[in-house]
Amino acid sequence: MNEEQNIFHKYLEKHDLRDTLQRELILQIFLRREGHISAEQLYDLVKKRDPSIGQATVYRALKLLIEAGLAREIDFGDGVIRYEHKYNHPHHDHLICRGCGKTLEVVDSVIEKLQKRVAESYGFELTDHEMYLYGYCENCRQKRQ
Amino acid sequence: MNEEQNIFHKYLEKHDLRDTLQRELILQIFLRREGHISAEQLYDLVKKRDPSIGQATVYRALKLLIEAGLAREIDFGDGVIRYEHKYNHPHHDHLICRGCGKTLEVVDSVIEKLQKRVAESYGFELTDHEMYLYGYCENCRQKRQ
DNA sequence: ATTGCAATTGATAATCATTATCCTTTTGCA
């Protein structure tokens, strides 16, 4: 059993939640998949392994994964929430191509420090932030000229 | 006639769009209101002046205002898109209190420069970005201790 | 192993902001 599964089981136990086949399967498939995945995409993968699972169960399991600290929501503003691994996957921001949709994960420690400083200069205690950088990747720039 | 109205009329003319009472009223009310306003909030204000206006018209007019460069969308991730003035209201980011929902508009020129640099280091040409800083304002911090 | 029961599930209906549709009313211009 890997560490994420362990965390999940501990979380279930601590909150008097039950360990079900559905939850195990959804967790397993979520963990196997790197990157950003929507509830529907995850549902499609889950269905392949067990067509009897309903999509409400996938939504419910994702909520659990977030509460357990294993998943994190990403909102690219296109009306669909995506999920990514949180365990061993520290905070980062996203660089998104407006041409092809490709996304890169980026972090700049100077920006992070300045964000904190800006917030404090207004009397805020910063808890978290979201930063989305939009532009055109190298490929897309070459195509359009 | 103020400058924004002028821009709007030029835009209508250029695109063979018609100058209607509804559009004028919606523009006027939008311009009077500072800050971030949702389509529904704007619709409520518009209804007070002319109850015969439908909310689809407000949505349609907001889209026009964006195309004309007079409005800009803000997505705080709560499922409702808000709109703010764009004319004479240059780019800025938002500092949001998780306690009371208060928002401040902030800009840090060093962060802006670094964002560009980060993007370029990945071969991206940055076109725009969104940055939301979340935390607790001074008031909310005092209340909770 | 069996039982009791709260937790869970799957199917389906409901939400809710935003869009599309469709028919009627205006607008801009000849």
Add this chain to the structure above:
DNA sequence: TGCAAAAGGATAATGATTATCAATTGCAAT
């Protein structure tokens, strides 16, 4: 004034997510 195209209002549709509810299941105590 008349006409065609644009716009408006009412309302249905959309689509992701959430709520509901009857049937099933996990699990702890027997």
